[in-house]
Amino acid sequence: MSLAPFRDEVAAAVAEITGLDAAVIAGHLERPKNPDHGDIALPCFRIAKTLEAKNPAKLGGEIATKAGDALCGDGKRFEAVKAAGPFVNFKIATGALARATLEGIDAGGEAYGGGDEGAGKTVVIDYSSPNIAKPFGVGHLRSTVIGAAVARVHRHLGHEVVGVNHLGDWGTQFGTLAIGIERYPDLRPSEDDPDDEAIRKLYGLYVLINNDKRLEDSYRKLDENPGHEAIQRDIECDLASRPDDAPPFERSSGTPIDVAAREWFRRLEAGDAAARAEWQELRQLSLREFDRIYQRLGVEFESTRGESDYNDLLSEAVSLAEASGLTRLSGSDPKDEGEAGALIADLRDDKLAIALLRKADGASLYLTRDIAGVAYRTRTYAPWRNLYVVGKPQELHFKQLKRVCQGIEAVGALKSESGDSVPGGWSDAIVHVSFGHYSGMSTRRGTLVFLEDLLDEAVTRARAASEESKKGPRLEGAELDAALEAIGLGAVIFNDLRQSRVKDIPFDWDRMLSFDGDSGPYLQFGYARLSGILAKWSEAEPKLGDIDPSLLAEPRTRTLLVALARFPDAVREAARSYEPSIISQYLLDLSAAVHAFVHEHQVIRAETPELGRARYALVAATRTVLRTGMGLLGIEALDRM
RNA sequence: GCCCCCGUAGCUCAAUUGGAUAGAGCAACGGACUUCUAAUCCGUAGGUUCCAGGUUCGAGUCCUGGCGGGGGUACCA
Numbered sequence: 001m002s003l004a005p006f007r008d009e010v011a012a013a014v015a016e017i018t019g020l021d022a023a024v025i026a027g028h029l030e031r032p033k034n035p036d037h038g039d040i041a042l043p044c045f046r047i048a049k050t051l052e053a054k055n056p057a058k059l060g061g062e063i064a065t066k067a068g069d070a071l072c073g074d075g076k077r078f079e080a081v082k083a084a085g086p087f088v089n090f091k092i093a094t095g096a097l098a099r100a101t102l103e104g105i106d107a108g109g110e111a112y113g114g115g116d117e118g119a120g121k122t123v124v125i126d127y128s129s130p131n132i133a134k135p136f137g138v139g140h141l142r143s144t145v146i147g148a149a150v151a152r153v154h155r156h157l158g159h160e161v162v163g164v165n166h167l168g169d170w171g172t173q174f175g176t177l178a179i180g181i182e183r184y185p186d187l188r189p190s191e192d193d194p195d196d197e198a199i200r201k202l203y204g205l206y207v208l209i210n211n212d213k214r215l216e217d218s219y220r221k222l223d224e225n226p227g228h229e230a231i232q233r234d235i236e237c238d239l240a241s242r243p244d245d246a247p248p249f250e251r252s253s254g255t256p257i258d259v260a261a262r263e264w265f266r267r268l269e270a271g272d273a274a275a276r277a278e279w280q281e282l283r284q285l286s287l288r289e290f291d292r293i294y295q296r297l298g299v300e301f302e303s304t305r306g307e308s309d310y311n312d313l314l315s316e317a318v319s320l321a322e323a324s325g326l327t328r329l330s331g332s333d334p335k336d337e338g339e340a341g342a343l344i345a346d347l348r349d350d351k352l353a354i355a356l357l358r359k360a361d362g363a364s365l366y367l368t369r370d371i372a373g374v375a376y377r378t379r380t381y382a383p384w385r386n387l388y389v390v391g392k393p394q395e396l397h398f399k400q401l402k403r404v405c406q407g408i409e410a411v412g413a414l415k416s417e418s419g420d421s422v423p424g425g426w427s428d429a430i431v432h433v434s435f436g437h438y439s440g441m442s443t444r445r446g447t448l449v450f451l452e453d454l455l456d457e458a459v460t461r462a463r464a465a466s467e468e469s470k471k472g473p474r475l476e477g478a479e480l481d482a483a484l485e486a487i488g489l490g491a492v493i494f495n496d497l498r499q500s501r502v503k504d505i506p507f508d509w510d511r512m513l514s515f516d517g518d519s520g521p522y523l524q525f526g527y528a529r530l531s532g533i534l535a536k537w538s539e540a541e542p543k544l545g546d547i548d549p550s551l552l553a554e555p556r557t558r559t560l561l562v563a564l565a566r567f568p569d570a571v572r573e574a575a576r577s578y579e580p581s582i583i584s585q586y587l588l589d590l591s592a593a594v595h596a597f598v599h600e601h602q603v604i605r606a607e608t609p610e611l612g613r614a615r616y617a618l619v620a621a622t623r624t625v626l627r628t629g630m631g632l633l634g635i636e637a638l639d640r641m
Numbered sequence: 642g643c644c645c646c647c648g649u650a651g652c653u654c655a656a657u658u659g660g661a662u663a664g665a666g667c668a669a670c671g672g673a674c675u676u677c678u679a680a681u682c683c684g685u686a687g688g689u690u691c692c693a694g695g696u697u698c699g700a701g702u703c704c705u706g707g708c709g710g711g712g713g714u715a716c717c718a
Contacts, residue, residue: 085661086660171717261717351643355715365717392711393712395712396645469678471674471681499654516666517680522681581654598681
């Protein structure tokens with residue numbers, strides 16, 4: 001049950017009056033910003049034009065009078081229709097709203113708010129996708145929690161969802177790390193280190209070798225421009241930022257690090273056994289770390305494939321790109337930059353710069369591997385949508401990917417395994433679900449905050465908040481530990497999902513770990529209060545048929561009802577825009593209504609037994625919706641806190 | 642240089658995708674716990690929606706030009 005049936009009823013009545021199409025009118029209906037106006041509004045400017053003449057205010061008055069006669073009255077589902085200037089506001093009869101909403105939630109249970117409109121439409125979601133050579137920092141949190149939420153929302157609507165963790169386990173950065181290990185063998189993590197220790201060592205090595213690389217570059221530039229001040233400052237800065245326990249920087253006269261790294265990666269891609277073994281071991285080490293974090297966050301993937309799994313498809317990806325007719329070899333135009341012989345697609349006419357599909361030395365690139373990935377996913381899953389939950393800095397990359405894929409689709413080059421053409425639309429299915437980053441951190445400079453440290457700190461602060469809490473049960477032992485874990489993580493996850501995803505999030509411990517106001521624990525606390533009421537109810541659980549829904553009419557009670565009825569609309573909006581913050585904002589509204597209701601009205605000691613039973617039904621329904629909504633975001637609901 | 646995002650209260654964000662009097666939280670101030678959990682609720686204060694034009698019944702939202710911040714821009718991912 002949502003407000004949709006009521007909207008349809010309004011649209012039908014207005015259609016009857018004006019002679020316009022009901023579906024068109026339904027499209028114009030909106031929710032008044034100010035709830036005092038009503039539950040549904042018709043802005044008459046929208047239809048005034050098609051009806052010709054008449055000023056909107058006059059039209060509004062006419063419609064209000066006629067629609068009021070048709071919709072309101074005994075046994076009807078509306079209680080008021082009023083014109084306010086050019087707007088016509090419709091207020092739903094509280095009894096009808098309560099009955100329809102509570103019955104809908106009772107019938108749907110945890111499935112309430114969802115549906116089956118996604119049946120037969122597979123959604124592939126590429127998310128989290130951490131880089132093996134780097135640790136799991138808070139930066140990866142965003143892709144993980146946004147992707148997981150988008151996945152759950154689509155599943156709720158009946159979509160088949162394939163969550164794909166596309167591990168960054170291939171590429172030149174791996175070579176950089178390998179060179180670091182060659183240079184500082186003592187710092188290499190070993191099999192015997194505990195997981196946590198090993199990944200930190202690896203990270204230390206990663207930071208160190210990148211520091212070396214920058215210093216090398218700077219000294220080389222200084223040789224060319226002796227005495228250059230800016231370069232000297234860079235050098236001092238990098239020397240200063242070197243960890244105290246790190247070996248001193250020694251300028252090697254041999255191959256520069258970046259060249260050596262590219263060469264190392266080329267050997268790996270060519271199948272060199274030693275490189276392969278080293279890569280395999282580092283990969284396993286990182287995977288163990290990631291698994292621990294996914295378990296903690298409650299995230300599971302249907303498919304975990306590294307970029308390395310696409311190696312067999314790389315040559316095909318290149319052929320597909322060539323077949324599109326978009327590519328040529330660099331160097332054939334005298335204005336080309338860089339080394340000659342690379343395979344490029346000149347997309348400058350589409351304002352998409354130049355896309356690089358194969359390096360001059362023959363090695364693959366990110367784009368090539370993503371084309372292979374699209375080909376694989378299209379054949380394996382035939383997705384209705386192919387989502388990439390990846391940060392905003394890669395917008396150009398995904399535009400290039402989509403453009404090249406459109407070129408490939410246009411010539412029908414992609415074939416299924418049986419050799420038939422794949423059904424069209426696969427390139428348009430590609431959607432980059434981009435997001436802003438936490439600002440104020442950089443992986444390579446070593447200012448990164450480990451996700452596990454953040455989560456641990458969140459739990460510590462949750463403990464302090466719990467001890468300060470003035471009322472409520474004193475939890476102990478395992479129940480307390482579990483609650484603190486859920487609260488700490490709830491705060492972190494909600495903080496990440498509460499604002500629209502395109503915006504950057506300033507990294508701030510106090511903000512991320514706030515338990516007051518608009519926060520995860522605010523939702524959890526509302527849920528716990530509802531659970532407490534239900535737990536203390538000693539009478540028989542009232543049946544929906546035995547309660548009088550029209551009793552649920554006090555302002556705060558009705559606000560709560562309207563919020564419940566809106567949930568299905570919020571889920572659909574969140575799915576349409578791939579925007580979990582729609583759910584977050586909705587849950588804040590719902591929770592505010594919960595707290596306001598609980599604060600003002602008694603359930604167990606209600607004014608009358610009938611009122612108590614009606615409120616009980618409302619509380620039970622609300623608890624279900626709150627739990628479902630929190631579940632969509634990945635926030636655990638607690639019965640006691 | 643070119644391209645893409647963002648700019649709303651002191652701070653962090655909303656605003657039904659062009660609708661009514663721009664709303665929340667934090668911080669500040671004042672109230673509410675012998676009554677189902679005060680990690681809560683109620684109130685006060687806080688706004689030239691970066692600036693200047695334009696489009697129309699109507700602009701925080703759309704178009705043009707500035708300003709400020711961030712990101713991308715050929716062999717990293």
